[in-house]
Amino acid sequence: MKEKAKERIYGQPKYYYKLLPWMCDKMVTTNPGTVVQLRYLSDEHFQQLFVAHAVSIQGFALGCRLVIAIDSSHMSGPYRGVLFSATAYDANDSMFPLAFGIMSSENYEDWSWFLQNLKKVVAEKEVVIISDRHPALLRSVPEVFGLENHAYYYRHLKENFSTFVSKQITKGNKGKENALQFLDSIAYAKLEHDYNISMYELRKYNDALATWVEDNSPEHWAMSKFPKQRWDKMTTNLAESFNVWLRHERHQSICNFLMEHMAKLGSMLVKHKEQSNNWKGSLGPQIEENVLQNIVKGEVYPVTPFMNGIFRVCIAVILSIGHNVADFVNECYKFPMQDLIYAGFFSSIETHDMPIVDDHGVVRSITGQVFLSLKPSHAKRPPGRPRKKRIEFQFQDK
Structure with a gap:
């Protein structure tokens, strides 16, 4: 009964990918500058999808630190799929979605293709990639971004x-x-x-x-040993936040997932923009809390990046000479940078002209125009109810 209810909402599973080419074109025309790469086999079965919305590309280029967390999670439904994510940090250390991909599988070829597209999105910027030690990532990340730029969770x-x-x-x-x-x-x-x-x-x-x-x-993975600037990012919290953020959407058909993702992204951008306008000072609340914790501890605190390391200033010294510790915090954590990150505009897709899938599986507009349509990937979910309970790691905060 549950599957029948889903069919009434999302259509027959075999038609899930029919509208995908139209959807990809629509994402680009709605928000110019958006990067969408769609790959399918010669028999028109879906293979890979990469999406980076223009507002995310712009925000990352203007204000995000050059560190990206990548991760994957499984999508549900009758056809297997894997959601790849590339997530950055805004000035308040909150999640800033940069790009995502939907793959028919997870292997070296899939990760390599995703990372090559991500490399084009970040252009000439040298970024640090943080990931787990999946064998495909241990090979593909160094090939695309350089071994010295690969940090492990x-x-x-x-x-x-x-x-x-x-x-x-x-x-x-x-x-x-x-x-x-x-x-x-x-x-x-x-x-x-x-x-x-x-x-x-x-x-x-x-x-x-x-x-x-x-x-x-x-x-x-050791802070003192890593040769590049990783901004003290050690955990998987950011990548997992992305997966939790889309935990319900991952159970929908691929086109509904894309529309729901756009809706959620738009709401997040507006929310973070409005929240930053209410900051009490130059620092966001999360960064301000970190500073206060370091003041209590009396520890050194990272301030200005220099070459491959960080100048560190003893907070006790700063306070002893009557200065505000926030004045010594790197500019990437302050409001002007947050304002740049969320300066872009983003629009959702209008669906009034969305074509329909006729009884023969052909995608047509209301005027009769026929569109390219795809078939689901060859990999299909095994029979039986999929496991939905998430396996928790022993060290959730490490």
């Missing part, structure tokens, strides 16, 4: 380390907890000196664990 690595620890340590939960604390110290050490001390302590504790760390490319 720490939480996934910590999960792997935790599994390894369980096999090495027989001291129970306390021993595992100590080992994980050593790893946190290594990952979040901001200076090479601190990293070396933490590694020394871990090696004294368990030589095999220290060797594991050295063998798992710390230059891609």
Whole structure:
């Protein structure tokens, strides 16, 4: 009954992709500058789709930091599909959707194609890509963006380390907890000196664990080792926010997904723009909270980027000379940058002239014009009810 209800709302599953070529053209004509790449096989079965709306491209170019989180999640429905996402940070450290893709599968070829299109969107800018260690990403990200620009999510690595620890340590939960604390110290050490001390302590504790760390490319996840500017971004929170943001839309047909995504994106842009106009000072509330936390801790705080590192100023010194700490925060976190990020205009698709699919599966306009139509991808969801319960990671905030 549930599937029949969906058919009444979204049409027959075999027709889901029929209107996709028309939809792609409409997205570009509605918002000029939007990048849409659609690939299909010679037998007209869907293969890959890449979308970056003009307002997202403009906002990223004008004000976002040069770090992009990429991730994937599965789409439901009778035909398998995978949603790829590329998400940036605005001046308040909130999610700023840059691009997404819908693929018939997830493999090296799919990720490579998606990343090559993403590379064209960011143009000549050198960006840092943060991802998990999916084998396809370990190969495709360095090929497209450079090995030195590939940072790994720490939480996934910590999960792997935790599994390894369980096999090495027989001291129970306390021993595992100590080992994980050593790893946190290594990952979040901001200076090479601190990293070396933490590694020394871990090696004294368990030589095999220290060797594991050295063998798992710390230059891609440890703060002090990563050669480029990653703005202290260590977790998967941003990419997962995108997946949660579209958790309901991912269960719809592909054309409905595209329209719902546009509606949500438009609402998000307006909301963030209005919220920034209500900032109490030059910093957004999330950044202001981070500054206050650092003031309480009396720690160093990142201010102006310089070459491959960051000048860091002791907050106690700033306060002692009577200055406002916010004045020393990098301009990328301040209102003028947020204003630039959300300066663009975005319109939803008008559907009054949307063609229809006739009884023979042909896409026609009301005047009889025939449009190119596609068939679903060859991969089809296996029978049975799909699993919807999300598997939680052990270290959600790491």
